[in-house]
Amino acid sequence: MLDRRTPSHDDLVDHLVRTTALQRGEAARVVLDVLAYFDETTEEYVRRRHRELQARGLTNPAIFDRISEELPHRAVAPPALSLRQLRRVVYG
Numbered sequence: 001m002l003d004r005r006t007p008s009h010d011d012l013v014d015h016l017v018r019t020t021a022l023q024r025g026e027a028a029r030v031v032l033d034v035l036a037y038f039d040e041t042t043e044e045y046v047r048r049r050h051r052e053l054q055a056r057g058l059t060n061p062a063i064f065d066r067i068s069e070e071l072p073h074r075a076v077a078p079p080a081l082s083l084r085q086l087r088r089v090v091y092g
Contacts, residue, residue, distance in 0.1 A: 009035070042071070042078040046089040060087075 009031050016027035040048070046067055053063040064086045071078055081089070 038075045042074075042081070043089045045071075045074065046081075046086055050090045 009028075012031050013024060013027045016022050016030065017024050020027070022030065049067050049070065050063055053066060054060075058066070064083050067086055068081070068083070071081065
């Protein structure tokens, strides 16, 4: 997980401070949270989403269909994974 900003992150923090009601410290936390969110590997994302959707009561077929639909829309789209590959990420 990312725990510190770089100069390029400071530009984004400055932009958020100028364009929102966020204070500098709040904007910095938002930037780090968003960067950490998109820093997840494909495997981490699949496992996290499986847990979240399972907690909402979805069945595995629905969960794997949903994850398959979501993956191409990640900031950096991972390679396409088959349902079998998704199951292997979750269950090993």
